Amino acid sequence: MFETIPKTQFPPKEDLFIWDGQCGFCKYWIMVWKSKTRGLEYQTFQEVAENFPDIPFKEFKRASRLIEKDGAVFSGPDSAFRTFAYFKEPSTFWHNWYQRSKIFRQLSNHGYNFISKNRPLLMQLTIVFWGKNPLKRKPYWLIWLLGLLGLFGTLIYFLR
Template identity: 65%
Template sequence: MFANIQKTQNPPTQPLFIWDGECGFCKYWIIIWKSQTKGLTYTTFQEIASDFPDIPLKEFKKASRLIETDGSVFSGPDSAYRTFWYFPKPKKRWHRLYQKSGFFQSISDHGYNWIAKNRPLMMKLTLAFWGKDPLNRKPYWGICLFGVIAIVLGIRSIIG
């Protein structure tokens, strides 16, 4: 499990989202977020971890971080929820729900950790459901869902 780090002593001059540059799944979704956010800089921990000596490298390896200009650090799923503040129409409810609801925080943290441990599988599912181009996603998930429903109905009609 990743550690929640509250503050850094070296705040950036612009809000900064830090992610694992060796993760294809992460890269896919960062491309999408970059295209939908304004005023947020994205960089990999491989490039910038040394600028934050008060955040252990092992923690950068465990989870993404969003660092605000006041030094506040948001970790794991909360870093993702915090990016929604930088959308043209900010969606602040997800970050606020994470901050206020222990249940939502627990579900988010465990889900984030499961995804982090299964990145190759998540990349395969992402490509299967949305295609290879993150800026031109196709709703292949609809085709997959239709196929599953057809199989279930087919089995059901055979059985009985």
């Protein structure tokens, strides 16, 4: 599990989302987020970890971080939830819920941990459900869902 780090003494000049540049799943979704956000820079921990000597390098490997100009650090799922505040249509709902609810925070942290340990599988599922191009995603998940519903409907019809 990752460590939550509340603040850095070395804040960036611009609000910064830091992610794992060796993760295809991460790169896919960063490309999506870049197209939807403003006022937020994106860099890999491999590029910028040394700029934050008070954050252990191993913690950058364990979880994404969003570091704001005032030095506030958001970690793991909260870094993703905080990113929604930078969307062209901003939302702080998920971040606020994460901050207020211990149960939601624990569920989110465990979900994030599961995702981080299964990124190759989730990358494959992402491609199956949305396609290879993150900037031209297709709703393949809907086709799969309709196909499954059709299959179940056919089975029910013939097995009754």
